[in-house]
Amino acid sequence: MSVPLFDAATPRAPLREGLRSAIDRVLESERFVLGPEVASFERELAAYCGASQAVGVANGTDAITITLRAMGAGPGDEVIVPSFTFYASVEAIVHTGATPVFCDIDADTYCITPETVRAALTPRTKAVIAVHLFGNVAPVGEIQALGVPVLEDAAQAMGSRSAAGRPGSLGVAATFSFYPSKNLACFGDGGAIVTNDDAIAEEARILRFHGSRDKIDYEQVGYNSRLDELQAAILRVQLPHLDQWSDGRMQAARNYEEAGLAELASLPKPVAGASPAWHLYVVSHPDVKRLEGALAAAQVGYKPYYRTPVHRQAPMLEWGAGVDLPATEHAARTHLAIPMSPGLTRAQADEVVAAARAAS
Ligand SMILES: Cc1ncc(COP(=O)(O)O)c(C=O)c1O
Incomplete structure (x- = not known):
């Protein structure tokens, strides 16, 4: 990888x-x-x-x-x-x-x-x-x-x-x-x-x-x-050591921004006043299968976490059937976690962005 x-x-x-x-x-x-x-x-x-x-x-x-x-x-x-x-x-x-x-959620945060x-x-x-x-x-x-x-x-x-x-x-x-x-x-x-x-x-x-x-x-x-x-x-x-690792995660997010990822996918938006120590860096893309394919071809790690939101999981239908959550459905369809670690470098961010460019 x-x-x-x-x-x-x-x-x-x-x-x-x-x-x-x-x-x-x-x-x-x-x-x-x-x-x-x-x-x-x-x-x-x-x-x-x-x-x-x-x-x-x-x-x-x-x-x-x-x-x-x-x-x-x-x-x-x-x-x-x-x-x-x-x-x-x-x-x-x-x-x-x-x-x-x-x-429901806010689609950007x-x-x-x-x-x-x-x-x-x-x-x-x-x-x-x-x-x-x-x-x-x-x-x-x-x-x-x-x-x-x-x-x-x-x-x-x-x-x-x-x-x-x-x-x-x-x-x-x-x-x-x-x-x-x-x-x-x-x-x-x-x-x-x-x-x-x-x-x-x-x-x-x-x-x-x-x-x-x-x-x-x-x-x-x-x-x-x-x-x-x-x-x-x-x-x-x-x-x-947690704060140092969190700073590394925040720097990794900046590395993605500086590498131009926002031209290729919607980046996660901090809630007003928040400084997220991104646990997962989750972008949104209208043709997420294409993005997955491009990352896989370049051996870049990725994972869709919640393609089926909880309210549509079988054991939850008693409470979830018929519930209408448009932003949740949009996020479920389009989200994708891409590499995130405290030590993710600008060079690695460039590599991920270059791989994602193939999907644009
Ligand atoms: C948002 C959220 N809530 C709850 C849990 C449950 O934590 P655990 O796996 O330690 O039971 C997790 C862990 O994966 C989680 O991501």
Whole structure:
């Protein structure tokens, strides 16, 4: 592959020694689940996000389900969510017993807006899930001004910023995934909930541990959804480097702009006030099959992520059938992720743009 879709190994290479000694430290400690590494990572992550609390869980999907339950969502409630997102954003709602209500996105930012949310509001709306898709930062403040609490699905937005702060400090709570392809990644599954709301954090801590504070008395039917010490130790080594990697992602986006990509495809647009640490760099092209062919011929990595939006996936038809989301359908038809990594050079951007030119 001349330019890979993503490259996490190169930026991580200088940290190998630090990672090995963190793994050794856990091995020596004989503490493997919810120990001091997790507690330290939770403090460091909360501080990074500008929030008071972080709760480590097993993955980003559980993080959403647990947060929704901690926000009180359950049967009879509605939760507004975009359909142009990873399936898990919606699946997590169904697991709480609440009803997903799909809303549209802005075609340029791929994020939900106050207008698309307003169109889906009802008296039963309990919460909105604002997905910070591809690393963009949805307009959380404006959506909350509608009078409805926002859960930020920030699985793809670790390292991004907005004028109002970082994901994790914008809504009622935010959820993150540390799946290996993410901007901040562990070596397996991992996730976290970040919030300034002590009651939500406390409830999330109980829910991640079978609904118990002490594994003696049980207050809720909860989950076994804990972050491992090994994963927390691995994340702690990398967190101090995240901003540098995010700057690299922002520079990579500038490299594409300077290489002239905007003449060949529609580039992703930051939401007003947002500085996205692009997790995926997703362009839009009217003849996307042709663009795919041109990139494949030049051995440039690419991937369509959400060709079938969530509301049209078979298990979601109960809530999605007949829902009309024109910007979502347009994005689903025309989007394509092209290479994005913290170290993507101007020469690589030129190569991608030269390959894309063959499709114009
Ligand atoms: C937008 C979004 N939400 C939720 C998730 C779920 O995270 P995980 O895979 O850690 O469960 C992901 C991860 O892929 C995601 O991209």
